[in-house]
Amino acid sequence: MNQDQNNEDHPIYAALNIQTVISWPSTKTLQWSADGQLAFATKGAVYLLTPDHGINFGLDSTTKATPNKDDPAIGWFKTIIQHDKINAFRWPEYSQAWGAVSLGSIDLSLTAVAVSPSGISHNGGCVFATLSSNMDFHLWTAEKNYLKGEWVQTFSGTPYLLDSIHPHEQEATLATVLQAQVISILWTPQADFGITPAPYIDGSFLVLGNRGGGLHFLRYKEGSNPEIVYGLDVSEFWITHMAFSGWNLPQAGISQGYLAYGTSEGEVGLINITESIHMDLKNFTFGPQYDIQSTFEKTPDLVIESEVKAGVTALEWVVFNERGPILVCAYPGVITLWSATETYDADPAFWTGHRTLRVQSQKISADSSPFHPVSGINYIPKRDVLIVTLFDGSFHVIRDFSTNPNWAEHPVPDEPLTSGVLSGVSRAIFKKVEKGSVDRGDMVQMNGSVAYDDNSTLAWVYESSRPSDFSYKQDAQHNGMLVVASMWGDDDDSDFVQNLSIVLQSVRTAGGLSPLHLLRPYLFHLRDPDVLLRHLDGLLDVVKIQEGEDDHSLNVQVDHWTATNLTPELRLKFRYALQVNLYGFNAMLAMRMRLSLADFFWKMMGGNETRQADCGVVAQHLLTAISHRILRTLIRHLAAVTKMMTPSDIPFVTRVIIQSLLPGTPENLTEERNKLSGAIQYLLTKEGETPAAGPVPEAVLATKLVERCPACNVEILLENPTHATCSNGHSWGRCSITTFILSTPSVRTCIGCSRKAFLPPSVHPTLPEIAQGWVVEELLEAVNRCLYCNNRFIRVL
16 A cells, blocks of 8 residues: 555545534543444534435435445434524522633533433433533433434523532532532443342443533433433642543453543543442332442542643544453554553553553644644554544554554555555545535544544544634634545454354343444445355354254243232333343344344345345344244243233233234243233123133133224234234334334334334333233333344434
8 A cells, every 4th residue: 555546546435525513622522422423513413424334214214425426325313403593501690700700601502412312202212411601401301213313401400500519508619519510421321230030220430520520420310310320529720631441341240441531731641430239128029129239439649640741632542352442542643552550451462551642743734734623533443553633633553552653654464554554645636526616725633533434434524724814804714514424445354243142142231332333344345246246155154043043032031919909110121021031132222233133134235136045044044033033032021920911911911812812822932821811811801700710711712812894994903923914905113112002193203124113112102002001001111222133212203
């Protein structure tokens, strides 16, 4: 590879023009959410851009843009979080001291964004936290359609934080006001406690760094104010940056990680966070429930002290599987690395301690400088290189990052990538995208960059600028450009199938990451039919049902409840048990992802009937296996609450029993089905008669399956679990959760497989009369992701 390589060798997958006011250079300006959305933070809004890989709903509304119409363009769903409509908090009402002055209130703007793990909002998605230049923070969630619908503010945090620090009856001091003035935010990943099934519990923190040198750890609570778990003073200076190392698992039930914080004076320290879960024996009803206990310990010594006497400009952890994490800290012109001495020090291949690398100047434009802020830190595991991007558009490559980090100034036989090569490629892509005369006076103001596929494809946002032009027009016109492009050729994809297999084997339900996010690097490359066809045999071997594959649903345990009084508390516990057992098994998540992949292969092989048939067979086997596991899970939960059922629950229970009678149902499910059928005999017996022994006859069950056509009122039997057609030819879809006819337009749709389902009663309380049992209501509340592919639902109406 050489610097004069033709830019045609580097395909451009997106060159999306984003009309915006202005953004700023930061490693968090552009970041991926756990739901697979690319969040671009600007002065007045957060642009949420979702690539269309793996999405099968509303594809006609995506936006595509590349320099040439023949380029393999990515489609994007677009929406925004409208931050410029917020009301600024009035700090002078609490303190008029000079130290509490908020100059950011003069021109209010967005300064930072933090994104929660997936699955903690009311509809099973992410929560966004935004921070303003006035040092107040807000929380946002999607209402109906997180891909292209409205995001609404659900919580204004500063008044609550200030009231929690000092009660109303006490006068606010300068110290308490500074503790409430937030200048940095971070949301940790979801903690994994190594328990199967994974408890349906939030182990993440929203961390707030403040002007007073302190940290506050908050836990999100749906429908109420966040819980302030802990507050900690760590410095005499402002906390400007934070980074989290990720959680590790010392033993089952305990999760531990490090929070690094950087100050305005360039100091970097660590907080050791340990979370442990304990079974709540008082709430042990249908299964175990847990409480979380958290401890926070500041390490006595700073891990990094600034050699250049300047504030931290970027702070990130790089996490490995085979060694301890490495902390990357950026100052103007300097990159400092730190690795814990006591971690993996027995292996001589890995370095520990500190490494300091001075950024080399690259004259790619007239305004290039090694002192520009860092706008991206991306680690490429396949090559063991760290790519650092600066605001001036230059790329700086650290080679042998995990073993002996050094600047890649010259190519070597095993690694031809160099800083100069990538900067040259970036500049060539800039010229191609701009389609005009570009000279050395034009600066690529790169405000953020992220890895797109964990390899050669990167995404970045830039603004074309001429710093030497002082005209009003140049200063007033701001246009952001999102670029996704391949930065180097990589024809060796021999480990592609193996890497996908590793992802499927190691996926964790407790990780809080959506299938779209986890599978993006693979779906992105498999859009190319040639790539898919080349790997198809290996891919089908990975996703297909393996001989002797374990059935995790055999391990579902639900304690039976013999009381007959149904209380709201018991309903909530039943809902919790459903959530844990429907979504808490890693094997089930992996199987749902395998089905998504098989369906994707089938769709892409539309022009090859033979290969498409191969994909269809694999997908059908996976769908059958998933359906049987869901069925067993439901039967065990229904059997646990038969004493609390009412006649309104019978139509759904009989549906579950009838489905277990279909051909292909596992034989070991027969006994459980018969027990459930016998347990509901009392609900089908007339008053004064003695319930019959044994299961309910199929003929009797069939009478409870009858629905009426919403159009002509003709009776419809349950002959197909996905569709219903009456004798007059009216066709209807069925709810993918309950199998009842979808007789209302107010439904939710899975973005991955397009299956539809009733809305939960808390959102839309009107269900068909036949579906108004309390069991159905709690099941609809418990299911916030598709039961077949684990993707999110959206709704249009």
